[in-house]
Amino acid sequence: MINRVAFDLFGIEIYWYALIIVFGIVVAMWLSTRESIRVNLKPDDVSDFMLVGLPVAFIGARLYYVLFNIGPYLEEPMQIFNLRSGGLAIYGGLIAGGIWLYFFCQRNFISPWTFLDIATPNILLAQGIGRWGNFMNHEAYGGKTTRAFLESLYLPNFIIENMNIDGAYRQPTFLYESLWNFLGFIVLILLRKQKNLFKQGEIAIAYVIWYSFGRFWIEGMRTDSLYLVGDIRVSQVLSLVLFFGGWAVLIWRRKTNPNLKFYNRSYGPNESLI
Template sequence: MLGQVNPVAFNLFGIAVYWYAVIIVSGIVLAVWLSSREAVRVGLKEDDVIDFMLWGLPSAIIGARLYYVIFQWQDYVDNPIEIILTRNGGLAIYGGLIGGGLALFFFTRHRFISTWTFLDIAAPSVILAQAIGRWGNFMNHEAYGPATTRGFLEGLHLPKFIIDNMNIDGTYHQPTFLYESIWNVLGFIVLLLLRRKKNFLKEGEVVLSYVIWYSFGRFFIEGMRTDSLYAFGSIRVSQLFSLVLFFGAIIILIIRRRNSSVKFYDREKGTVKKAD
């Protein structure tokens, strides 16, 4: 359709390389760079972050795929070979966070690094990468909301290329990808501001703040999407998971805040300690 963005960035040896992949990889590279810089500030090494990616990235991709397949099993039960064909779509961010989180737990235990500190290092970078990644959904013409009018989109003062790309099969839709991207950028800024305040957050509270912020926004934005995964009939999986994460993170934060043995997150080089 005239005015819509071509999801294919370029062709390499006859294979189409999609903007989705280019944008996702760009977000990951930026996240690794930012996390590496923060790691050095707290007394770790850049290599700790880079080495983790050898564990975390494959685990995140597998987790993202399995999460999607589990809740869309009816699409794969008769043709299971489709499970490994990720070029056809089907990755879920919550599954990626679960897979990457499990890999991080075992990696930090293997390296004798505080899991909470490593999570605090990664959290702002991860939410920024998520903000960037949502533009991959935009390029793929997916992760959009209910039908709306062009007048409504113009009233949001959006650039023309976004408005045109929200015309899906002749109908304009809410740009929920953009809502989440903006929410995540705001979360990135909030986390940086919180992390910079000395003796304000205890170890683990940067990542818990990330979970609270992201899950709160995702709950409402997910409710607008037209491509949600469902469980138990009409319950949106990501909304249910968001509620669990939101309240779970608050409870853990309260418990850790009351625990006097949990140290404050310290960004001064060479002072990282193992959490109690």
């Protein structure tokens, strides 16, 4: 099994999880900054947002996890601050980041829809990268399976071996979600390049629909879900709300505001998709 510790720094263990998450964030920021220039936003808008948005998102991700897994933290409240023990929920981070985005855009006279349109495909990419942090951390896996099944997926041996957890092979749900997110990123940037396809805000809505659809099915395979009541998983409920809500908002905006501007970019010569 792969060691989740990348290296020691002055006696402090640095986990692969943290390094991979940071890498995903950096890549998403770089791509979002490039895209902001193409839609006539200031490049500094992305970094200015992230200066506060990143810690806010981490706090939201932690609070979401704690609230839906409150029992252990009532017994030991100080463990709430022990982030090294794990316990971040992406939906909580997205909700908290979205709240900060609203205030940030209001203060800087930026359309929240435009900001979301430049960022959400890259967020999907960062989420796909981040799932490999779960792989290194030996978490976010599914139920028991067999080595033969994993080999039938043509997975490299290092993944198969790392899916041998607590004496049994596990479904690599981290991988399923990572691949789903990577595919979504490719689809969105390919479609985003087409002129007069997406209207303002619809790339962000497409992200919500895409991610929530995949997350619903993959969440049902995981063994570490947060539960609302009984066997009802929090992330599956939220995924359903977001999936159908995304379609409802998309249809409602098209019907009530037919004059919405299209999301169009300006390219330099020989410029790549991203």
